[in-house]
Amino acid sequence: MSSRIKKRESEIDAICDGAVKAGFKAIALAFEQGDDLILVKAGCKHGEWEEWLEKNFEKGQDTARRYMKMAAVPKDDRSRLLTEAKSINDCFRTLGIIAPEPVKAIENHPTISIPPFIQRLNWIAEYYSKSPPDIDAMQDGEREELKTKLKPIIQIYEKL
Numbered sequence: 001m002s003s004r005i006k007k008r009e010s011e012i013d014a015i016c017d018g019a020v021k022a023g024f025k026a027i028a029l030a031f032e033q034g035d036d037l038i039l040v041k042a043g044c045k046h047g048e049w050e051e052w053l054e055k056n057f058e059k060g061q062d063t064a065r066r067y068m069k070m071a072a073v074p075k076d077d078r079s080r081l082l083t084e085a086k087s088i089n090d091c092f093r094t095l096g097i098i099a100p101e102p103v104k105a106i107e108n109h110p111t112i113s114i115p116p117f118i119q120r121l122n123w124i125a126e127y128y129s130k131s132p133p134d135i136d137a138m139q140d141g142e143r144e145e146l147k148t149k150l151k152p153i154i155q156i157y158e159k160l
Contacts, residue, residue: 023085023086023087024082026087026088027081027082027085027087027088027091028082030067030070030088030091031067031070031071031073031078033067033071034067034068034069034070034071034072035071037057037064037067037068037071038068038071038072040052041068066092066097066098069095069097070088070091070092070095070097073095081094081095
């Protein structure tokens with residue numbers, strides 16, 4: 001019995017290790033997919049992009065846009081996401097591409113929960129505190145995107 005338990009535990013460990021490695025690989029491939037989609041879109045004439053996607057990308061425009069937004073992360077910052085995120089969707093959430101997970105309970109206080117918009121503010125603050133943006137080097141579109149991401153923080157700040 002004990003040998004069977006030990007063997008099973010080692011199998012569980014191997015599967016979990018494989019799942020973590022597969023998650024990292026999937027995230028890395030998603031970054032590469034976004035990079036390639038950006039290149040293809042840049043080479044398309046006006047109006048050709050949607051047609052190209054329909055013929056060549058099975059997952060549709062929403063997924064393509066998500067990958068491309070992921071790829072907009074500077075390559076130096078990608079390694080942090082690769083080590084912290086558990087899945088592609090986790091990357092999407094961290095970057096604000098999709099909504100955060102539903103409300104989580106505060107540890108040791110299950111009746112108190114953190115609303116999703118506060119969760120989003122927390123990860124935005126954490127993301128920008130680890131790699132503050134160089135605002136002077138940003139393009140206009142990048143500045144507007146940053147303003148959009150930071151708008152909820154500003155609104156809360158103004159209410160204080």
